Amino acid sequence: MVIISSIDIAKNQNQFVYNGFHGSNLYLNGIAKIHPNGLLELTNTSYQQIGRAFFPFPIKFNTSSFSTTFVFAIVPKLPELGGHGITFTISPSIEFFNRAVANQYLGLFNITSNGHPTNRVFAIELDTIKNPEFGDIDDNHVGIDINSLQSYVSAPASYYSEKEKENKTLRLISGKPIQLWIDYDERDMLLNWQVISKYILGWSFNKSGQSQSFDYAKLPPPPPPPLQSRPLVKPDFRVAVPSVISCLLVITFIGTAYKMWIKRYEEIREDWEHEYGPHRFSYKDLYKATKGFKERELLGIGGFGEVYKGVLPSSNEQVAIKRVSHSSKQGMKEFVAEIATMGRLRHRNLVQLFGYCRRKGELLLVYDFMANGSLDTFLFTNEKMNLNWSQRVKILKGVASSLVYLHEDWEQVVIHRDIKASNVLLDAQLNGRLGDFGLAKFYDHGSNPRTTRLVGTIGYIAPELARTGKPTTGSDVFAFGNLMLEITCGRRPFEHERSPEEVILYDWVLEY
The missing domain is CATH 3.30.200.20 (Phosphorylase Kinase; domain 1)
Known part of the structure; x- marks a missing residue:
């Protein structure tokens, strides 16, 4: 995520205008940094990181009215695959955010502080991932947050086109500079925001009136137009015939060599x-x-x-x-x-x-990449450390959360059909993540999957699935129950070398 702006600070601290951050004294936190050209970068393409930039002096709100505008660009690592978004926030102190976490918490809260009435935090979120746990409306919206990431009100990111006389969708992770206006009038208790896709670069704030206009001469230049929109140069055909023939021979030779070289990397596209x-x-x-x-x-x-x-x-x-x-x-x-x-x-x-x-x-x-590999290497080999009980519970909670998402919260029902320890991957913080969807089936809510082929791993297959061959969310839950027993008991769900009454883990557990 990148915010494109900068500052000329007014003598009083009631208002300021940033026309490039070069030489500014913003308080930077996390991995945020300022580039030599004045560009403020909040985060890079690394995962689960937070970057923040704060105005260096506290602003006293004698009234709660304020006006601000800034320009930002969220540049995704891959097309349509960005981070969780950014926020504009007002808080009594910077220290409040010290225990905040990344990802869906947007660097504002954590699992215990989110929604607490004593937070005294106001934020405008520009959210790029739909999180059902917070009631997000979609994966491209602007929301008002008060002490919680469950937005007080939210709306899809869009702007009004004067030319077409209608609202147009604005993709927050398009990588293009986008300007956001936020105005709050205490007298009318009215908060307005507006976004527009323009190449305007800067940030302005005023607590007692309309925010100041930018000094456009000081703003960084807009990016060059895309290649397809640049004017075509009229070709000059006054070229000697021998030169053309020579060029064709060279191109033919290079083309043949190139074709032989790329054959090694030839791909299939359908x-x-x-x-x-x-x-x-x-x-x-x-x-x-x-x-x-x-x-x-x-x-x-x-x-x-x-x-x-x-x-x-x-x-x-x-x-x-x-x-x-x-x-x-x-x-x-x-x-x-x-x-x-x-x-x-x-x-x-x-x-x-x-x-x-x-x-x-x-x-x-x-x-x-999951730094700690699969869960089964922790449970059944001596290569990794022993997991304590809190770590095991944390992993199970993570997998359970992913199943709720797959079975209930996503746009369709997804049945994984192969939940087991080797398909649970652990990241650097030992968070459990479910992977390997090679056997997955997905279908519309309220309908049934159209398959009767029995697949899965022995020891995790639900009894009714073995009889009917029809997978359900319940068969996933049965496999998750076996995973719980596996993590608790420290043995695999099916071990043929054991005595007959101990071969199947859940049968053995039921005996006790």
Whole structure:
């Protein structure tokens, strides 16, 4: 996220105008920084980070009226895949935010402080991810927050087009500079906000009247127009014929060599791929990211293929790259299912799918890298530390939260069908995230899934599923119950080497 602005501070601290942040004395917090050209960067493309910028002096509100306008741009790491948003906030102290967390809490609150009446925090949120737990209306809205992220009122981000005489949707994560106006009149108890997509760069605030206009001469220049909108240069055909022939020969030679070179990275593209949202990576980038899929980059081997650790050359971000095995009979079907579901799902306890690639028989999925690997390595190997009870409960709560989202809160019902310890990934903070949607089924609320094929892992399959073959949200919950027993007892749900009464974990538990 980037806020584009700057400041010429008035002598009194009742109002100020930023026309570029170069040389300003803003109080920066978290990973926020000011670039040499005066650009204020709140966060970069790293995950679960917070960046804040505060006016350096307290402002005393003799009245509660104020007016402010600023220009910001949210530049996503990948198209349509940005962070959780930004806020304009007023608070009695900076210290209040010390215990706030990132992600859906927007750096304002945490799970205990959110909604507490003593917070005394006012904020305008520019939210880019729909969080059902806060009653968000969509993934692109402006909301008024008072002591809580459950907005007092919210509306889709839009602006009024004078030309078309109607409201037009404004994508907050478009990467383009967007201007926001916020005006509060204490006398009428009326708060207004307005957004518009313009190339205006700056920030202005006034607590006792209309905010000041910008000094446009001091604002950074707008970005250049896109290539397709630049005027075409009329070609000059006065070229000697021998030069043309020479150029054609050189181009033919280079083209032949280039064709031979790129054959190594040749990919497959089909019409159905345009229907889905996730970003498509080039095979060349993924090949380089994994150092040619070297064995030392191998993280593990699952039921549908190998998983490699990689570093994307374009951003230096760590990712996990699943390379579906050629021998997987259901490889393409599972691959399409993961693209269709994971690319559209957004929840803090799901492993985020960044994109994909196809090359000949190779199917590749690019995920957020989970620093601590899968849960089963903590439970059943000596490679990792022992998890304490609070960590185990935290992991279970995370997986449970993701299931509520999949079963109830998303636009469709999603049945995972393969909940088990090896499909629960742990991030750097040991938060449990559910992954591997290769067997997932999704359908409209109020209808039933159209499948009778029995899939899953022995020990996690619900008894009624074994009889009917029809998966339900209840069969996912049954598998989650087995996961709870697995984490509590420290043994797998099915161990054939044990005595007959102890082979199946839940049968063994029921005996006691």
